Amino acid sequence: MNKEKRRLIFERLRENNPHPTTELEYTTPFELLIAVILSAQATDVGVNKATRKLYPVANTPETIYALGVDGLKEYIKTIGLFNSKAENVIKTCRMLIDKHNSVVPDNREDLEALPGVGRKTANVILNTAFGQPAMAVDTHIFRVSNRTGIAPGKNVLEVEKRLLRLVPKEFLIDAHHWLILHGRYVCKARNPQCGSCIIEDLCEYRDKTE
Secondary structure: OOHHHHHHHHHHHHHHOOOOOOOOOOOOHHHHHHHHHHOOOOOHHHHHHHHHHHOOOOOOHHHHHHHHHHHHHHHHOOOOOHHHHHHHHHHHHHHHHHHHOOOOOOOHHHHHOOOOOOHHHHHHHHHHHOOOOOOOOOHHHHHHHHHHOOOOOOOHHHHHHHHHHHOOHHHHHHHHHHHHHHHHHOOOOOOOOHHHOOOOOOOOOOOOOO
């Protein structure tokens, strides 16, 4: 895909949704961090249902840590893998209290040292909480990047690096959200909605649907 076509794609995505953001509900970087840890192999809708009950009761490292693993499980038991997630969240809260004065760090190294936080989660926090040009490549972004030809790659890290290199700078902060939403609602895995896609004429996917 050439540079001009890529620019046009992001111009259209921006025009359609000027201020994209995550569908996870949060009010602080800490709430976002916990929500993202809980969202692994779970839907944002499911995580939001749980955190709507949890956050009014506990939404700081200290208050969630005070719940303990078993106490936290009661709030998140509707989410997949809740047992291991509860343990990771409690350990993360302890580490934030002990090493970071209960403040979520704004750098990759410290974020990835937290239990339950991998590269993708760190990228979400860096981008969404701290406005850094990071690209959290999930299944949606991986599919859209490859299918459209925006930034093809064999694995998520390859796609991440290509996106950071190829997406025009003015779109970098929001590109992550546009691509996720496009993959979630339009460029779906099994039945892409090509007929109603705003970038269909620019997309290089060969097997477009009616």
